[in-house]
Amino acid sequence: MDDERSRELAEQFAPVYYFDAFEKWFPTDPRPYESEADGDPVVDGFDALEGYTEQFREAEAPPNPTVFYRVVTYKDSTLAAVQYWWYAAFDQFSVNFHWHDWEVTQVFVDIESGEPKLFVASSHSRRVPNNEFLGPETTQVPRVLPELGSHSGGLSVNDIRDQFSRSPIEDTIADVTNDALEDVVGEIPAAYGLPRDEGFRLPYVVPELGGEPIYEHEDLQAIDRAALIDETLTVRSFDELAEPPEDLPRRETGQLFAFDPEDAKSEGEVDVTYELTPTAELEHITAFTGPQLSFEFAIPEAGEDLVSDHITTTKVPWNQPRYDNPADDISDPAHRQELADEYEAIGDPAPVNRLVAAVRQVETDDDAPEDEGVKTSDSSTEKAVLAESDPVAVPTFAGIAVVEDLPAGEHRLTVNGAGEAPYSERVEVTEEPGTDLAGVNGEIALPPSNVAVKLEVNADGTDATLENLAVEDDFGGRLYESRMDGSEAVYVHRGGAYTTEVRDADGAPGAFRVNPAADAEERVRIEKPQTGKASLADFVSTIGEETALSVDAVTDVALDEVGDPVGGITGGSGDGESTETGDGDRSSPTPTETDSGGDGDLISETTGRQTAGVTGLLRALKAVTSAADNAAQQAEAGDRSGANRSLETALQRLEEVSGRLADARGDIEEPIARAVERRTEQAQRRTEQALSTEKL
Template identity: 95%
Template sequence: NDALEDVVGEIPAAYGLPRDEGFRLPYVVPELDGEPIYEHERLQAVDRAALIDKTLTVRSFDELAEPPEDLPQRETGRLFAFDPGDAEGEVDVTYELVPTAELEHITAFTGPQLSFEFAIPEAGEDLVSGHITTTKVPWNQPRYENPADDISDPAHRQELADEYEAIGDPAPVNRLVAAVRQVETDEEAPEDEGVKTSDSSTEKAVLAESDPVAVPTFAGVAVIDDVPAGEHRLTVNGAGEAPYSERVEVTEEPGTDLAGVDGEIALPPSNAAVKLEVNADGTDATLENLAVEDDFGGRLYESRMDGSEAVYVHRGGAYTTEVRDADGAPGAFRVNPAADAEGRVRIENPQTGKASLAGFVSTISEETALSVEAVTDVALDEVGDPVGGITGGSGDGESTETNDGDRSSPTPTETDSGGDGDLISEATGRQTAGVTGLLRALKAVTSAA
């Protein structure tokens, strides 16, 4: 969290994207009636050249299988400077500063303005009117008399306040912050049993339901200022990544609140995303919290819930899904999406309490036993009950044959050399007593649960 706050403190989030940051921000081609605007029959005057460079755009966030890797990094364009000697780099355009008092007789800026070439509802036009109309004259605005009023970013204002007495400290604001990262398989985990998070390769669009304007991330960090106190729905969209949504609480006291899990939001690529649905219909308890944790990647999702909820997870993970009810009682469920071929996993009628936890322990025990079986010479079916001997073999160390001709794994035999009851596999010569004991314990837990 300290590192996240350091990054946020360095970014003038209130002033749009900073220059020279080298970020990759994909732009979506605008559409009308499902067609790119430069292909629409009613927009004859618009062609592809009217949009920004093709290398910076994608046709659709949803249609990409994974985040684009070929987007160029943002870089400095033409450089304007008052004094070329103070500029960092070669100056393209120099300018002079003159007193604005000579211009105060101007009452309005007029001339051609941007407009739509086709009919558009008035409500829609009002939403974007600020982007297509001319600016107002500055000498009628409060910031003209006091330019410091325009310094709205807390970090920027604090830095200037420390240097100049005329500038006051920043006003307290509610700020919502999260680092958006991408989910990928963990090479150190068994196949389809673990994921990890890493830095995002592209910037994302983040929207809080209280603000109709989405904001881009900066170096993977989302910052939303002036968020009203209370609960909000936060959504994140990235090109080639599964969508994300959570309920986040903004506190009454001004300051910084973290979204996601301790300030981190994890997005899987679209081609590896599986929708994990928690269907609360018919559940006895009132579920209020949902969390998803991977065996290797740790907790990846945590949010308040109201009724049924869903979250996208990476197909290569092995997850514990946890719910909590209004009384704080937990319920846990095991999810291995790699075994699902439909692109979604649903937990029906999730319950909380001892029965839910017992079922979870049973599932984990069986899963662990199968994992042990896969790397040893002892199969779960060959292990007897906790107080009995090893079953499934003839007792003389020879393999057994079933009625259909299949041969089971060789049964471990007790050796005379050890004298301590060690079991040795005749096939490999490896000691298996500890493994057998573990499997017996796991089988006992599975049966008891």
């Protein structure tokens, strides 16, 4: 295609850009900042940032507003791609920051009919799905909403011109046609979108160089704090906040850039008219340079947390695959397939794999007793996600973490959020294309930093190789699950009551009870966790005693004065005095019913009148504890059959607890009743595990 026709196409579809009101770095021409390094023409990051900032201040307007275009045609095809590249002197974001920034929007167009086929606005990296729209109206030019600081391109094709709509709103269409992520909450289109336009808070981080903010660097004299993203949107680091920020300003549209104000009349008043220049005029530049800037990820570890530096750099556009093959930038397989079906020059899409999880926040559950239960809820802030083994860092969008095209195998996935405890797990990406879920059934949960407690599992000295770790709360269910590699750590909410499970290389489980609020420490450590019957039986005893004490604390019935368990434990001694029955079970004297009052209350010599349901519940819980204690002792002594008999007895007593709870429900607080119910279910499950586990 000749230069004149290329220019016509570039002008026809030249985008209109709606920038954020807080934006600092707009489309400009990098050539004024060009210098020479080892005989090659380069653009130095210090020169570009200093020069751009000084020019902006002097002119009180964005200097040299320029968008660069390139038209790529396909051999023996009527399809072409019009690329619009623009350069910013700096990138400041949550996940990354770097000198220089190149962004691109592409319009795939049939040059015979003049009909646009597909808009593609590129996101942060190839690991995050782009914002794409298939089949736009023929009269429409792309409206692009660059993300504040990072400049990732949001699309706007519906009637709400300066706002991104992920889904249809009333009579308007959605701004993307990307396929849906059906494996997570709702059917969210797999497109990065524009988080600040979707009600999500996105705290920005101050970039540092040599451990100090870049505005304090001696070689950046023109750069002060005001030269960066506004302080109301910024934190020095994610870990300086005690909880996620709630007061970040929402997105507002600032300056409107257009190539031809006449073409943009319907868009509103144009603030800046930009130049259209062929990218060929820049291709002599060999590199965009600058000292490396990095974002620090906190990674939970037993002992001190690790810190991983994620380094980002900028490549020149003309060295990127999509520069010569624009279809390489189409991230939605259905969109590429649509073009491939119509144009032979476009090959079929390559298989795509996705690692996906919804990232939620942990908070206390009002249905639970105080400090004894949590739940998860939607988060209002976006997070930073690092696939360490690649390494790739991406932001979440709409509360969803999506990392595409990771190589098959094990990866360590780390999630950091402002004012939230860090999260890390080992995940397996399968060979087959499709979606792999991270977290627990596709959900990752982070507690706020000010209520987070580090749960450490110290595997040193354990007699088995531990391979899996899971943590679940009585009310919130399973919150964490990951493969283990030696000692591990996970942050939990102080207001929960947790069961920690480990599994060894042979599949044998072990379980341990953790109540952070009771310990009131910043960390809780499980030392030398064991697996097998003894571990599980000991857990059942612990949770039985914990449950009995919870009931005791909210009733007039004294646990110590409740009669001993009814029906004994085979092959061992229990708590308190007991009598042997003919079949070897131990039993305690049973309080007798009284006709006084006719309410079924029980009388014992030590406690006087008691509520029958509460007394029965406490006695049943004591029986569970006694049976489980015996099972643990017998397993440790190598008595498999004795341990199994005691576990069977514990299972019977747990069934009795359920019945007694129904009788006592009106006499204890409902949160306690719900806790008893959930802990009984947990104890039953662990007892059944112990019975089926071969390992003692």
